[in-house]
Structures are given as structure tokens and as C-alpha cells.
Amino acid sequence: MVTTISRVRSGSLDDPFAAHLAPPEGETAEERALRIAAAQDAEKTSRQIDEVLAQSEKLLNKKKRDVKILLLGQSESGKTSVYDFTPQYFDSERAAWRMVVLLNLIGSLRVIVDTIRTELAAPEFSLVSDIHRQCCNELAPVLREEDVLNALISPSKQLSGGEVYVRPGGEWKTILATSEVAQNTASVVVSMRDEIDTLWADAAVRELLEKKDVSLRDGGGYFMDDVMRVTAPDYVPTDSDILRARIKTMGVEEHLFEKESALGTRGVKDFWIYDVPGSRGSRAVWSVLQAIVFLTPLSFYEVLEEDNRVNRLEDSVVLWKEICANALLENCQIILFFNKMDILKAKLRSGLIIKEYVPSFAERENSYAGATGYFKEKFRAYHKRTSPKPRSFFYYETTAVDTRSTAKIIGAVHEEIFRKHLHQSILI
Numbered sequence: 001m002v003t004t005i006s007r008v009r010s011g012s013l014d015d016p017f018a019a020h021l022a023p024p025e026g027e028t029a030e031e032r033a034l035r036i037a038a039a040q041d042a043e044k045t046s047r048q049i050d051e052v053l054a055q056s057e058k059l060l061n062k063k064k065r066d067v068k069i070l071l072l073g074q075s076e077s078g079k080t081s082v083y084d085f086t087p088q089y090f091d092s093e094r095a096a097w098r099m100v101v102l103l104n105l106i107g108s109l110r111v112i113v114d115t116i117r118t119e120l121a122a123p124e125f126s127l128v129s130d131i132h133r134q135c136c137n138e139l140a141p142v143l144r145e146e147d148v149l150n151a152l153i154s155p156s157k158q159l160s161g162g163e164v165y166v167r168p169g170g171e172w173k174t175i176l177a178t179s180e181v182a183q184n185t186a187s188v189v190v191s192m193r194d195e196i197d198t199l200w201a202d203a204a205v206r207e208l209l210e211k212k213d214v215s216l217r218d219g220g221g222y223f224m225d226d227v228m229r230v231t232a233p234d235y236v237p238t239d240s241d242i243l244r245a246r247i248k249t250m251g252v253e254e255h256l257f258e259k260e261s262a263l264g265t266r267g268v269k270d271f272w273i274y275d276v277p278g279s280r281g282s283r284a285v286w287s288v289l290q291a292i293v294f295l296t297p298l299s300f301y302e303v304l305e306e307d308n309r310v311n312r313l314e315d316s317v318v319l320w321k322e323i324c325a326n327a328l329l330e331n332c333q334i335i336l337f338f339n340k341m342d343i344l345k346a347k348l349r350s351g352l353i354i355k356e357y358v359p360s361f362a363e364r365e366n367s368y369a370g371a372t373g374y375f376k377e378k379f380r381a382y383h384k385r386t387s388p389k390p391r392s393f394f395y396y397e398t399t400a401v402d403t404r405s406t407a408k409i410i411g412a413v414h415e416e417i418f419r420k421h422l423h424q425s426i427l428i
């Protein structure tokens with residue numbers, strides 16, 4: 001979940017672009033230990049991702065004449081969503097996605113059961129009673145299935161921490177679709193569907209969740225309102241279920257996006273899209289790319305989940321400059337997507353005042369056009385200033401969850417990338 005900061009933190013910070021990663025003032029020894037432990041965890045995850053990427057590099061090198069596009073952007077920027085609009089892509093995979101939906105459902109159920117148990121353990125008057133305790137006990141076998149499935153598909157237990165990570169390459173889909181263990185999980189959930197639904201429909205439970213500020217609806221992976229539908233024995237996920245389902249990829253995910261055989265002159269055949277979770281990919285992979293699609297939400301009003309002292313937009317800008325300046329990428333097209341524009345519009349409608357977060361925005365028009373125009377110029381200026389040699393600046397405003405408009409934009413982007421690639425391979 002993302003925390004919202006109320007204001008720019010101190011007068012000395014001009015705006016998010018100027019803020020820095022220094023430890024907070026007055027940090028206690030305990031806070032310091034926690035911060036260092038978190039950094040070490042992140043380092044470990046990043047090392048594992050690098051290993052996967054090193055393997056991918058070999059794969060990439062075999063695809064010399066194909067077009068290779070890397071999706072980049074901080075965690076949660078929309079990299080995976082932006083290519084999720086091709087329904088045919090999912091057709092063979094619905095059995096696996098059914099399991100992801102069920103896993104997401106169990107995840108929500110776990111949050112509910114934990115909240116009830118905590119309340120039951122509290123000494124004072126409680127909203128829930130022994131009936132709920134019994135209900136939670138009955139549901140324990142369902143909750144256990146979460147670990148069972150995670151053990152089946154997660155490459156590392158330590159990394160999962162309540163969230164499901166899978167290895168890249170789609171192998172997990174085959175496992176989920178075909179393994180007996182997964183089939184058994186589905187049967188356990190199906191056999192308890194009435195109990196799950198009853199618990200979710202319980203007024204006291206709803207009141208408790210509200211009182212404890214437990215919001216299950218944020219983000220993807222929310223299926224509680226569809227319990228009876230998604231736990232039907234013959235349930236097959238719809239496209240929109242698949243888009244909503246949430247699973248994290250550990251390492252790079254490779255998609256063969258489309259056969260460009262009609263355009264396949266001079267052996268240029270396919271478009272490969274690489275989706276790397278988190279923000280940074282391996283530098284070695286960069287040298288073989290034709291294009292990077294760089295995603296950033298304009299979330300100047302938010303701080304990073306992993307470090308609440310760093311503004312999210314500032315973090316994106318740091319990465320943007322690094323990408324633009326990198327010598328390995330000097331021939332690579334970099335295409336900027338301002339994503340989650342639906343959220344920005346909604347925030348502005350509900351009264352967001354930009355200059356309260358970005359003082360340098362000053363008296364410019366506090367509107368969607370004002371915001372996108374201002375930040376576009378910032379990104380363009382960094383692009384121009386840091387690129388090793390001149391190159392065009394490509395920029396789009398996107399709402400990745402709006403699949404139809406995104407499909408159009410991606411189509412245009414591919415055409416542009418393809419044209420440049422063809423041009424270059426003729427020159428070589």
C-alpha cells in the first residue's frame with residue numbers, strides 16, 4: 001500500500017526533485033537496524049533478479065534480429081498492466097489464472113481471519129464473538145492452502161512474505177494448471193465456499209474491518225465480492241478477472257508480443273517485450289535492446305512503500321536520468337509513459353493542489369493539462385541534457401487499465417520502434 005504524504009517535508013527541500021535519501025533526523029538505533037535490514041533484503045532480491053537477468057541475456061543474444069523492448073519503471077508503475085490487453089495471450093492459461101484468483105481470494109480471507117483473531121484476543125468488548133472464532137477455525141484448512149501453493153510456485157520462501165512471487169518464463173502457469181496439488185487446493189476452496197461467503201456477508205465482520213481500517217479493495221487481487229462466482233466448481237476466469245488477478249514475477253518475464261511477419265524484411269521478425277519487476281534491470285541486458293518503455297505515474301503526492309522518506313516521483317526521475325545518460329543505451333529509443341492518468345485526474349477533481357507538493361510548480365494552472373505539461377517539460381529537459389547523443393523524445397499519457405486506449409498507444413509505439421529498427425538495420 002502507498003502512503004500519502006501531506007506536504008513537502010521541509011522548507012529546505014525545493015520539491016520532490018531535490019529531496020534526498022539521507023537517513024531521517026533523530027533516527028533511533030532500532031529504526032536504524034530496521035532500515036539497514038530492509039536495505040539488505042532489497043539488495044538480496046536485486047541480486048537474485050540480476051541472476052535471472054544474466055540467464056536472460058543469453059536468450060536475448062540469440063534473438064539478434066528481433067525487436068526487443070524492455071519495460072522499466074518503479075514498482076507498481078504499471079509495467080505488467082500495460083501489456084495485459086491481448087486476450088488471446090491468456091486463452092491457454094485460464095486454468096492457471098483460476099488458481100491465481102483463488103490464491104488472491106485466500107490472501108484476502110487471511111487478512112479477514114487475522115483481523116478477527118486479533119480482535120478476539122483483545123481484552124475489551126469485542127465486535128466479534130465465539131461464532132466467528134469457530135468460523136475462523138473451520139476456515140483454517142483453506143488458509144493452509146496458501147502456503148501449499150506458494151511452496152509450489154515461489155522460487156524463494158523468504159521473498160514471498162505473504163505475497164506470491166513466481167519465476168519468470170511461464171513455468172508456474174503450467175504447474176498451476178496441471179499439478180494435482182493445485183487441483184486439491186481448488187477442491188478445498190470450493191468445498192468451503194459457503195463458509196467463506198457467510199463470513200464475508202457477516203455485518204459484524206464488515207464493521208470490524210471498517211473500524212480497523214482494513215481495506216481489501218485497494219489494488220489488484222480483490223475477489224471477495226465475487227466469492228460464489230470464483231469458487232464455483234466450473235469457474236473459468238474472464239479477461240477482466242485475469243487483469244485484476246495479482247501475482248508478482250521474480251525476475252524477468254518474457255512475452256512474444258506479436259508476429260510481425262508481414263513486416264519481416266531483412267529477417268526482422270518478432271517483438272519481444274521484457275517485463276522486469278521493480279525498477280532496475282541488469283545493465284548487461286541493456287546493450288541489446290532497441291527500445292525502453294519507461295513508465296511513471298505522476299505520483300508526486302506519494303512516498304515509496306519501501307522507504308517513506310523518498311517521494312515516488314523523485315525516485316522515478318532519478319531512474320529516468322540514469323537511463324537517459326547510460327552509454328549502453330545511446331542508440332536505444334526511450335519512450336516515456338505517464339501512466340495512471342485516471343488517478344491523477346480523479347485526484348485533481350477531488351481538490352489536489354499541486355504546488356503544495358511541488359513548490360516549483362508555483363502559480364501554474366492547477367489542472368490536468370497544467371500538471372502533465374509541467375512534468376513533461378521536466379522529463380524532456382533531463383532527457384535532452386543527459387542523453388549521450390541527440391535523440392527524439394517520445395511521450396504518451398496512459399491509463400494502462402483502460403485496455404482499449406492502451407492497445408492503440410502500444411500499436412503506435414511498436415510502429416515507431418519498428419521503423420527506426422528497420423532503418424538502422426538497413427544502414428548496418
Ligand SMILES: Nc1nc2c(ncn2[C@@H]2O[C@H](COP(=O)(O)OP(=O)(O)OP(=O)(O)O)[C@@H](O)[C@H]2O)c(=O)[nH]1
Pocket residue numbers: 073074075076077078079080081082219220248249276277278279339340341342343398399400401402
Ligand atoms: N487506476 C489505475 N491503476 C493502474 C494503472 N496501471 C496499473 N494500475 C494498477 O497498479 C497496480 C500495479 O500495476 P502493475 O502493472 O502490476 O505494476 P508493475 O510495474 O508491473 O509492478 P511490479 O511488477 O511490482 O514492478 C495494479 O494493481 C494495476 O491494476 C492505471 O493506469 N490506472
Ligand SMILES: [Mg+2]
Pocket residue numbers: 079080081249275276277278
Ligand atoms: Mg510487474
